[in-house]
Amino acid sequence: MRAIRLICIPFLLAACAPGAGGGARPGPDPQTPAPGQSEILWDTWGVPHVYGRTAEDVGWGFGYAQAQLHGDAILRLYGLARGRGAEYWGPRYAASDRLVHTMGIPGAGREGYEAQEPDFRRYLDAFAEGINAYARAHPERIADSVEAVLPVTGADLVAHGHRLMFTFLSITGGNPPPVGMDGLPTGARPGSNAWAIAPHRSASGNAMLLANPHLPWNEDLMRFTEAHLVGPGMDLSGTTLIGFPVIAIGFNDRLGWSHTVNTIDGLDVFTLRLADGGYRMDGAVRPFETRADSIRIRQSDGSLKTETFTVHSSVHGPVIGGNDTTARAVAVQGLDQHGMLRQWWDMGRARSLAEFENVVRRLQVSMFNVIYADRAGHILYLFNGRVPVRGQTSFAQAQGFVRGDTSATLWRGVHAYDDLPRIVDPRSGFVQNSNSPPWFATRPTPLDTARYPAYLAPRWVAFREQRALHMLAADSSITFDELLAMRHDSHMLLADRVLDDLIPAARASGRPLALQAADVLERWDRAAEPDSRGAMLFMLWAYRMFEGIPETGRGFARPWSPSDPINTPDGLADPAAAVAALEQVAELMRTRMGGMDAPWGQLNRIGTFPGTGAPGDPLGVFHVISYAQQGDAGQAVFGDTYVAAVEFTRDGPRGQVVLSYGNATQPGNPHAGDQLRLIAEKRMRPIWRTRADVEANLEARTPIERAP
16 A cells, blocks of 8 residues: 555544434424514624524524624635535645545535434524525625535535534544644633532522633634524523534523533544555454545636545544554544534423433533533533543543554443433532543532543643632632622632742842842732733743643642642742743843733733733633734733523523624624623623513514525
8 A cells, every 4th residue: 555645634623413312302392383473683792582483493593693693704614514625715725625525524414414303404404594595685795705605505514513523522632733723822722611500509599500611712613603592492592603503502491501621532543554555453454445535626727626535444444644654543433423413402492400411411412511500400510422432541541642553442332421420419519610620520529530431531630620619619609790700710820839939939049030020929919900910920931830731740849639639739849940930031021021010901902902811721710811922912812702601590591691702703793893892891791581681682683584
């Protein structure tokens, strides 16, 4: 066999699509028409409230609304999920198209669409037709460069879901990041915070939910949009990633849920040893399975060039790269499962914890923790996902490149729902997650790690989650206002662990620059607020000293310990080296950044507003905003996106919400960026769910006029 050419591009992209999961469907019959007119009511923040007499009306209205808000971006995403980016937009996307075809994503989209039950297939068709209808009605608002993607189909929605989930699995599972993954800020991995507070921990006696995902602000593939969907068996508010036809994080009158990125490893890259045109496995040579595929690439003169290639697959999965002696094959969870979108749809229609869990146990969403609360007072944490049954004996053994020449490393199925770490109604009165492993989702934890295979998840608690646990432990009767205040907390927990060593060491050095820096850090409020002086000095120093998660223990005198999980690591292992690093950063700030005590909000901006919040780890900041240098200041590019704080009262849910970057990307839409001031000023806006509230805050009305 010839050397296998490296396929490098937005690697890992896909995952589950909608489809057929088992179990009874929650809620009333979605085919029973609801009373009233089918229409979209647009509130003053650009949130579409879609009212449909039938599920298909809701789907059409949601598709139409997303096209109005994000049409150009959605069409580009669907074109890439088809594996036709280079055909539409030129050679830049050729590598992406090769990978999408190699992984079989376009075919999985078609197969997944056909696998849907008829009612949900009709819903997908209606959503796609809503997008097409908007483009027909407003051709001047759709960019010429993306018109070739029209019309879109239900299969496009499924393929887009696969591409998105494949991307998440590829960048969160401990594998080397793929070449060509455009759009993610350097060092920024998807993250999130989520809490559920039980009635006996709530001052009002009502359960509360905090949803707070952290994703890039400038990457269309991971951009949220907000909506309210009302139809037969559904009254659901929340958010989803653009181009998705269902709410992925949301709440109805009885319950709500959020997701956080978990430490699941649902994708492995195997190293194969090539021999005699095949690959070695258990001492023998196995042949590759092969199939021919092709992509088309638009040339500078507008003509199309067809490129054919052969996809090789081992027992592990498709080959994505290699050389003369080795090849790399990828195994990924979810590409053969087509129930993700249907599962989210049914989660939003559930009316109780039992109904909700009956849906979630389908395990059609390949990753993401679930944090849940409801009006009945139940709370839930679930380490959700499709976890491979492995032969490895530790989590570390499944990281990086895995040996592919032995059947001992092959996956042996998927763990069942009842195998996964799960906490229901703990006596602590709360569950939470900030992307650490599941073992300390509450305190004291009821989870016995000895009951679970060691490869399921690593053992550590990152500083951001430690900060969350400290805040929750300090308040035994949490009010809604206190929940909001904790959500906006920008305290740097790392400072509490190291400044007691760093400041005395800097003073003991006697060197002028170290003394000045020590004075700045002594006066600093240990937070990342607009007027915080010393926050940038500390952050730059911390980046030189520490790695992202405390599990490594690098630089600390006392490493992380499972016996004291939220108070370790602690102290400085090498104070002299720490002072030297502080002096280097102090000189940088003195000469190039306006001084060591330049205010945080002067150096970092959210749009045109002074910045608040900071990177979560290793700083241990709960209010996550990351910045990238743009001109003479850092500009917010990652972190808090959709944030919702919801209290489940007897009269229905009440709460506040914000979508940091606004609810639109389409050129000329006034709601692109209109919530930046809110996030910068640590404010949120009321959730409008009743028809009366929506009508009182109405900006526009769009009738739903589906073709018969």
